[in-house]
Amino acid sequence: MAPVRRKKAAETAKEPEKLTIERVKELHNQIRESPKYFNNIAILIDEYKTLLKEFGTDTNEDLNILTRFVSSTLVRVFDHIITTKQLKLTSFENEQKEIVRKWLKSKYNDFKLCLVETWKIDIDNEGTYALKMDNLDSLMKFVKIESKHFSSNNDEPFFSNRTYKLVLQHLLITGNLSQMLAHDATIDNFLILEFRESYFNKYWDLRYFFFSELISILETELDPHTQQLIVSNVITVIKPQPLYDLKNPELTMYVENPPKTVSNMRQFRSTFEKCILKLINLKLLPEQYKAFLFILHKRIIPFFNNPTKLMDFLTDSYNLGFNVKDISLSILSLNGLWELMRQFNLEYPDFYTKLYAILTPELLHLSYRSRFFRLLDIFMSSTHISSAIVASFIKRLGRLCLTAPPSGIVCVIPFVYNLLKRHPTCMLLIHCTERETADQFDDKEPDPAKTNALESSAWELEAVIHHYHPNVGSLAKIFTQPFNKYSYNMEDFLDWSYSKLVDNELNKRFKGELAVELESWDSLLGEEGYLKEYVY
Template sequence: MNTVEAFEEELTTALSNDSSLNGFSDFLHFVGNSDHPKTVYKGIYAMYRLFSLSIRKRRLDLGSSGNSEVKAVGVWLREKLERFSLLLQGYLHDEDENLRNASLRIFFGLLKQLSDYDDLLTQLFKVIVQGLLLCPQSKRCSTASADRFLELDVRDTLVDDWLSKYADLRWYYFRASGALLLQQPVITSNPQVPKNALFIIEKLASTQLQITDISNRWLGDSAALPNHSKGSIPAGSDQPAEDDWRTFFDSQMDDEDEVGGEKANTRRVHAMTVHEQIRSVPAHKTMFTKCWLALLPCLSSLPVDDTREDLVKRALSVFHRGVMPYMTRPILLMDWVAGCVDFGGSVAVLALNALFSLMKDYNLDYPQFYTRLYALLDRDVLYLKHRSRFFRLTELCLQSTHLPATLLASFIKKLSRLSLSASPAAIVLIIPFTYNILKRHPALMVMIHRTGDSPDDPFDVTEQNPTQTNAIESSLWELYSHKIHYHTSVATMARIFEEVFTKPSYALEDFLDHTYMTLLETELKRKIKKEPAVVDQSLFLPQSLSPPEDITHSTWVLA
């Protein structure tokens, strides 16, 4: 009876004695057609040990051109290794969690074993990335599954145990996934690929990973083609022949950069071998940039629905901290980010945040920025999930004392108008926001001193250009009306405009996260300094009725 132990013993003996290895085919067939997860689990580990032994004994070598027998054995074993890798690829999406994670560990174990085989290394990493992004069906599943998204446990294990720790694995992943995302027919037939790719790369960005830290490598110094000629691409590379990304993204390396205590290689990235690129910070940035620029158009090409909007927001959320600082040329994000502004809502807020980072840190010229920011001022912005980020961005953008008073007046007037229908939590944010701008720009003080004798407000709420709304000729009567607001905190804050502007500016962070719940908790925890007035309860009863004897002398607190 064939068992995992019997197959492994037989093949181990065959490898040691240089005898027939035909049992590999039978063993692969046995494991691939087994339905029991424990048998498959034992089988893939046994197969991993057998291939590791084959690699150590150099049985996968193709030998010299004259040694046909060695070459035939090497080619045959390589075919079996490919079948085994495709088997593992399916198990990455298996219903059994232990089997999924075991397959991932075996994949990276094989990568380390194949460090001296540059073509097999590249081919195996391509299989791994296809398994992670395409999520092919496991052979143990009898029915096709509609869900082809990467499992959380596989994603977390991949990022936490491998990609976030080892620079060379990150480099290979960025290269292989970027090449796959550029294949439009594959993306069209597999719409889950962009989500799976973002699923991994956003997790990688959220770990506060330093892309420039390349000292720790999984494959070792012997990996990745030390024998290739200058500028060569390894055999079996997944780079399309017409792909000119290497020259397009190439950047001059800094002569002062040092990696691992050694002076950085000053050769241009596209002229390096793979071995040299793995040890080069600019090369890592190049692959990282290529991967992101391949992913973003795929997100935009998805059907217009809530899923696409959610994915775009997830991508934009990590741009300013986890993406831009590690790109070769962050300015290349401009077109995609600017297009996201047209989405409106939370997407537009996040896109403007990314645009502002590009303008501030990377000298992007975007003349329509304030017009697009002003267009986001509507009733919905006060109820968005990203409301706090929007007001942080707006306060930062309006800090400059060189901005025209007409533009600033439009922003505070529009917010003042919106406050009429806003929640108390939003109003207690708008009031200190307006106060800070008035204090920083004294030319706007006329808006709170104007008496408003004219019955018509000159402010044009429909005007899209913030410099042509006539807001500077209006007043902030909307904020004045909040002095009689039903909420005590709002009414108290609104009176700040009647006082002399000698108080320091408000720390806006103290007001950004207010909600109905936080305002309610504040009121419940408020200490009563003066007891409220009381009255005899009988005063509120009709004259013809006498109160019950037991409550005649009770008192009720006045509302």
């Protein structure tokens, strides 16, 4: 009998079946049919990981559709497993069921890690965006169903902190610092924006646990770049609106039965306070310093138990402004200190000394000049400030006018006029004629209470009357008239610029006839750069 030849294993082995949407549906139906098909979960997760690797190198519409379908299928699988209590530990389980439960738990955790890993895919197209958004919604859905079904008793309050922390750990490190907007340090990060609008702003319990979990995240070892990325994402989340209405807080919950502690506003304020203090003590970028200072008085201070803890941060920010030559940092830090002094009786005797130091020649040339004068008008609004200090500010501002552009001087004149109306004892600066020839004002003295400004005169304001720009000169003449007019509205002068001054002159109507050249010329200059026939 002739020997029977055996076929090689390579010839008889079947090629692995290619994954299709129909195959995914078949595996899903088998899982729902009987626990004996639970191994299909591992197959789907492995296929999902393979698809994600392909997704990270190249994407097409078919791959995108299949990947999203596998992801949504696994979400439905684990949704069913959780709601049917197959992941919940019970006291009457036998050893085999316990083994299955632990296996299912490990696969569930593995799948959640796959979902957050998709946020690291660095490809910009609509398919990638849709996948990442789907996975954010899926993870937040798991937070909700876990909070309902993972409690020890059916009626016991519970919130799924573990999954929520996993979401935040990976969500807050998405985006790119190169996308950070310089003016407010927020990041144009679609995942963070979606989380903010769909979850954070709508549900109180998610806001409450956001800050408690963020504290534990910040306590882990993070490199400076990651810390700065987290800071910008947090600023993006909390900047647009207050955390809650201070007068009538509406506490809409995301989970059905959250822990009672979420209603404890004092506990929330304490947690929020610890979280913000940790954030501002990180190694921040100057833009992030500025962003915190911008939102401090409306988004942070009202929700602190003890806002005076911010004093060190504000003082450091003031000094940083001079160190990095960005006076806006110093201005904004003084705004925060002012809020603490006004609302919480913070004693800060050097406030006006630090404010006086900001009045440098560069100030009236800067783009944020108008913001500074708005704040300065608030800081100097009290009638209880000593006349010596007010006189020093008037003298220093007048001195700045000698080298300032017309648009800057237009801000100073009405401000000084209002100061003189508010503090009549300073009228000596413009009305007293019995003065020594030498100016007694000490421009080098840093303390505004010791400059001898009241022994001087505001001769700088008289010099401005003769300014080359007619609008500036006519405005400054207000100091030569009786002080019986109402105080100026500063908002009418803060946004003036060169273009606005020029437009004002161009649109001015002249009375009578204008003086013109006797002879008419075809051009302003000749070929050689001047008019030969003109008598110079």
